[in-house]
Amino acid sequence: MSSDPLIALREFETEALAAIAAATNAEGLEAVRVKFLGRKQGRLKDLQALLGKVSPEQRPIVGKQFNEVRERTEQALEARQADLAKPKAAAGPAFDVTLPGEPFPLGKKHPLTQTMEEFKDIMGRFGFTVVDGPEVEDEHHNFIALNIPGDHPARDPLDNFYLSVAGRSADNPVMLRSQTSTVQIRVMEQTKPPIRIVSLGRVYRPDNPDATHSPMFHQMEGLMVGPDVTMAQLKTVLSLFAAAYLGENVTIRFRPSFFPFTEPSVEVDVSWKGGWMEIGGAGMVDPNVLRAVGYDPEEVTGFAFGLGVERFCMRRYGIDDLRAFYQNDIRFLRQF
Numbered sequence: 001m002s003s004d005p006l007i008a009l010r011e012f013e014t015e016a017l018a019a020i021a022a023a024t025n026a027e028g029l030e031a032v033r034v035k036f037l038g039r040k041q042g043r044l045k046d047l048q049a050l051l052g053k054v055s056p057e058q059r060p061i062v063g064k065q066f067n068e069v070r071e072r073t074e075q076a077l078e079a080r081q082a083d084l085a086k087p088k089a090a091a092g093p094a095f096d097v098t099l100p101g102e103p104f105p106l107g108k109k110h111p112l113t114q115t116m117e118e119f120k121d122i123m124g125r126f127g128f129t130v131v132d133g134p135e136v137e138d139e140h141h142n143f144i145a146l147n148i149p150g151d152h153p154a155r156d157p158l159d160n161f162y163l164s165v166a167g168r169s170a171d172n173p174v175m176l177r178s179q180t181s182t183v184q185i186r187v188m189e190q191t192k193p194p195i196r197i198v199s200l201g202r203v204y205r206p207d208n209p210d211a212t213h214s215p216m217f218h219q220m221e222g223l224m225v226g227p228d229v230t231m232a233q234l235k236t237v238l239s240l241f242a243a244a245y246l247g248e249n250v251t252i253r254f255r256p257s258f259f260p261f262t263e264p265s266v267e268v269d270v271s272w273k274g275g276w277m278e279i280g281g282a283g284m285v286d287p288n289v290l291r292a293v294g295y296d297p298e299e300v301t302g303f304a305f306g307l308g309v310e311r312f313c314m315r316r317y318g319i320d321d322l323r324a325f326y327q328n329d330i331r332f333l334r335q336f
C-alpha cells in the first residue's frame with residue numbers, strides 16, 4: 001500500500017472494482033466484500049488508519065476522497081449482487097419474438113426417388129407389395145435360374161460387371177446385377193404362390209454414357225404368379241400403370257420379342273406424342289424358370305415385366321438427356 005493516502009485510495013478502488021466484476025457467484029462476491037470492505041480487517045479499515053496520519057490541511061481532501069471511494073465501491077458491490085441474483089434465463093440479449101423467422105432452404109428427394117415412390121404407390125393400389133434384392137448378385141440369380149445358359153451372349157464378361165472376391169468359388173461368381181429379374185428368383189425361391197410383387201432398384205451394364213445410356217440405371221420388376229395368371233392380365237396391369245403415371249390417354253402395345261425367362265415374350269411400348277416409346281420387356285414366366293424354383297407349371301402360371309424407371313420420368317418431364325439424373329446439378333434438381 002502506498003504511503004500517499006490518495007494513491008493508496010486509488011489503488012484500493014481499482015483493485016476492489018476489478019475483484020467485484022470478476023466474482024461469478026454470491027459466495028465469491030461475499031469474500032470480495034469481506035476482503036475490501038469488511039469492518040474488522042477489510043482493506044478499507046487499513047486505509048482509515050492511514051487517514052489519521054495526514055496533516056490537518058490535507059485531511060478534508062483525503063477524507064472526502066475516502067468517502068467517495070467507499071461509496072463507489074459499495075455501489076458496485078450492490079449492483080453486482082443484484083446481477084448475480086437474477087435468474088439465468090433473463091441473461092443474454094433481448095429476443096424479439098415478433099421478428100419474422102429466417103427461412104432456410106429445404107432439400108427435396110431426387111426425381112428418380114420421387115418417381116420410384118410414385119411407382120410403388122400405383123402398384124400398391126393394384127395389390128403388389130414391394131420387395132428388395134441385393135445389387136451384388138451371383139450368376140445363379142442373374143442368369144442360370146433365369147434360364148440364361150452359359151453360352152448366351154448376355155453373359156459375355158465384357159457386357160457385365162463381374163467382381164473378383166477373394167475366396168469365392170469360380171462356379172458361382174458374383175457381379176453387379178444387370179437386371180432386377182434376379183428378384184423374381186429370390187422371391188419364388190422363398191415363397192409359395194400366389195405372388196404379386198414389384199422390386200425397384202439399380203442395375204448395372206458397362207455401356208458408355210450418352211443421352212440414353214448409363215452404366216447404372218433403375219428398373220421396376222413386376223411378378224405375378226398364381227393359378228390363372230394370363231397375358232391379358234399382364235396387359236391390363238401395364239395399361240393401368242402407364243395411364244396412372246403418364247395420364248389417362250396413353251395406350252400400350254406389345255411387340256413380339258425374346259427373353260430366355262419368359263415365353264411368350266414381348267417388348268412393351270406406350271403411346272406418346274403421336275408415336276410409341278419403348279418402356280421395357282415382359283412376358284409369361286417360362287415353365288423352366290417355374291420348375292427351377294420348385295413350382296409346378298401345370299398348376300401355376302405367371303407374368304413378369306421389367307420397366308425402365310428413367311425412361312418414364314424423362315417422358316413425363318420432357319428430359320432429353322439421361323445423364324442429367326446423375327450429375328446433381330442443383331438447377332436441374334430444383335425443377336422437381
Ligand code: PHE
Pocket residue numbers: 178179180181259262280281282283304305306307
Ligand atoms: N430383365 C429384362 C431386361 O432387363 C426385362 C424383362 C423383365 C423381360 C421381366 C421380361 C420379363 O431387359
